[in-house]
Amino acid sequence: MNKDKSVFYSxxxxxxxxxVLQNLMLALVAVADAFMLGGMDQNYMSAVSLATQxxxxxNMFLSAATASLGILGAQYWGKGDxxxxxxxxxxxxxxxxxxxxxxxxxxxxGGRYLMLIFTNEDVLIDYGVRYLRIAGFSYLLTxxxxxxxxxxxxxxxxxxxxxISSATVCINIVLNAIFIxxxxxxxxxxxxxxxxxxxxxxxxxxxxxxxxxxxxxxxHPQMKFLLYRxxxxxxxxxxxxxxxxxxxLFWGVGFTSYSSFMGHLGVDAAAANSVAAVVRDLVxxxxxxxxxAAGIMVGNELGAGNLERGKEYGIRLLKISCLCGIVAxxxxxxxxxxxxxxxxxxPQATTYLKGMFVVxxxxxxxxxxxxxxxxGIFGAGGDTLFDIRNCCxxxxx
Numbered sequence: 324m325n326k327d328k329s330v331f332y333s334x335x336x337x338x339x340x341x342x343v344l345q346n347l348m349l350a351l352v353a354v355a356d357a358f359m360l361g362g363m364d365q366n367y368m369s370a371v372s373l374a375t376q377x378x379x380x381x382n383m384f385l386s387a388a389t390a391s392l393g394i395l396g397a398q399y400w401g402k403g404d405x406x407x408x409x410x411x412x413x414x415x416x417x418x419x420x421x422x423x424x425x426x427x428x429x430x431x432x433g434g435r436y437l438m439l440i441f442t443n444e445d446v447l448i449d450y451g452v453r454y455l456r457i458a459g460f461s462y463l464l465t466x467x468x469x470x471x472x473x474x475x476x477x478x479x480x481x482x483x484x485x486x487i488s489s490a491t492v493c494i495n496i497v498l499n500a501i502f503i504x505x506x507x508x509x510x511x512x513x514x515x516x517x518x519x520x521x522x523x524x525x526x527x528x529x530x531x532x533x534x535x536x537x538x539x540x541x542x543h544p545q546m547k548f549l550l551y552r553x554x555x556x557x558x559x560x561x562x563x564x565x566x567x568x569x570x571x572l573f574w575g576v577g578f579t580s581y582s583s584f585m586g587h588l589g590v591d592a593a594a595a596n597s598v599a600a601v602v603r604d605l606v607x608x609x610x611x612x613x614x615x616a617a618g619i620m621v622g623n624e625l626g627a628g629n630l631e632r633g634k635e636y637g638i639r640l641l642k643i644s645c646l647c648g649i650v651a652x653x654x655x656x657x658x659x660x661x662x663x664x665x666x667x668x669x670p671q672a673t674t675y676l677k678g679m680f681v682v683x684x685x686x687x688x689x690x691x692x693x694x695x696x697x698x699g700i701f702g703a704g705g706d707t708l709f710d711i712r713n714c715c716x717x718x719x720x
Contacts, residue, residue, distance in 0.1 A: 331636060335616050336644075341485035342476065343612030345606070355496045359503050360517060368516050369590055370450030372597035373441040374434075377455065378462060381426040385466045388401070388418045389473045393615075396477040397622030405542065412474050413544045417465030430459030444590055450514050457518035461525040468525065471532035473543050477619060483541075487531055495524035594668055595675035603661055603683050606654045610647050610691035617699030637700040641692075648691035655684040 360367035390416040396408050429437060434455035438448040472484045501509060502516025512519065536543035617640045624633035659680040663673065 325483050331620075331639060334620055335613075335640075338476075338481050338616035338619055339612045341481035342615040343491060343608050344485040347608040355499050359499055360514065366446050366590060366594075367450060368597050369456050370447040370595040371514055371517055373447060373593060374451035374454045374458070376441055377426065377430055377437055378458070378465070381422065381462055381465070384422045385419050385469055388415045388422070388466075389469050390524060390618075391415070391478055392470060393473050393618055394622055396474060397619050401623040408478075409542060409545050412470065412542060415470045416467060416544060417471075422528065423463050423466040427463045428453040430462060434459070442593065444593075447590065447593065454514045454518045457515055458521050460520040461518075464525045464529045468529040468532050469528070471536060474499055475532075475536075476615065478540075478542050481619075483535065487528060487535070490531070491524045491528040494527060495520050496617060498523055513694075534674065591669055591672040594625050595672045598662065598668070598676055599679040599683060602655070602658055602680075603686075606651050606658065606687060607690060607694070609651055609654075610644070610694040613643060613691075614694040614699035615649055617695050621700055640695055640700055644692045644695035647695065648688035651687035651691050652684045655680060655687055659684075 360371055379433065379632075392411055395411050434452040435448060437455065438451040441451075445688060472487065475481070475484045498520035500518055501507065502512045502520050504516075505511035533543075535541060617637075621633050621636050621640070624636060659677070662680075668676065
């Protein structure tokens with residue numbers, strides 16, 4: 324038993340740390356955007372925060388596909404069935420590619436109409452449209468690169484995904500500073516600079532992911548499977564993915580509605596919400612990392628036929644999620660005075676932000692437990708319907 328616990332915690336640590344690092348590096352882009360744009364103009368920060376809600380909705384669709392890829396992929400990887408894993412990979416690439424094209428077209432050609440959903444402030448709409456016209460091109464690439472990163476984590480290359488994400492995020496932050504403020508002869512570009520930095524970083528991320536997938540021990544899509552449809556596998560993918568999509572959309576509607584309400588309350592409420600969301604997402608990286616590791620670990624054991632061990636892993640991870648929630652709540656409390664010291668907001672926006680921090684600190688406990696239990700353990704066991712049932716009950720209440 325002691326040996327099994329040692330193996331469990333070793334595997335959890337090796338999977339969790341790279342995933343936490345990957346999520347943390349991605350969250351740091353939003354932090355950089357908020358502080359750099361907020362340092363120039365509070366409205367820059369608010370507009371970009373509202374505009375990126377479009378990508379948040381896109382990510383809800385992409386998450387359903389990539390989560391299905393991770394759940395089914397972990398099981399087939401545990402079985403050692405690489406051929407079927409490759410077919411699932413190609414299926415996810417097709418779906419994510421289609422979603423990416425739709426959101427690209429919407430952002431580039433209909434950005435103003437999208438911004439009207441989130442705010443009625445003309446200044447925020449104008450800045451948001453400028454951002455979306457450039458950032459929309461990056462939305463073409465995001466879904467494809469996410470599929471590559473998920474398949475790497477599933478095939479036990481989590482450290483590689485962390486390295487790719489860390490490198491591209493560092494590039495993104497450096498380019499943010501150059502384009503937003505202006506350097507090396509480049510004029511300050513404000514919100515357009517943030518969008519251009521994001522686009523270049525996404526191009527580098529996808530290029531590196533594709534190139535490294537051809538190394539020995541990695542999985543790359545076989546061209547014959549990209550246009551081939553396996554009916555039984557498609558049925559399994561749909562059975563897994565549709566409940567996840569429903570749950571993601573429920574959660575997505577809730578979060579984007581919240582941002583929309585803030586945007587229509589005025590620029591101060593929008594600015595406070597922008598900062599609160601950035602800090603919340605930063606702290607949530609811990610539970611997201613444990614959730615990702617839980618899905619892979621439990622999925623591997625179930626795929627290999629070790630049902631009792633998979634159940635035991637699930638129980639241990641549930642206990643860890645409770646501890647994670649308490650740690651996340653404490654981190655929010657610690658972060659509050661630090662953020663308030665560095666962020667330049669109006670007195671009214673500062674008052675709003677203090678109240679938001681208090682609420683989010685308690686929210687973190689439930690968020691951590693739900694992340695690990697619903698998205699990680701239940702998803703790995705194939706019970707993706709639980710998430711959507713849970714969402715329906717919350718919305719009814």
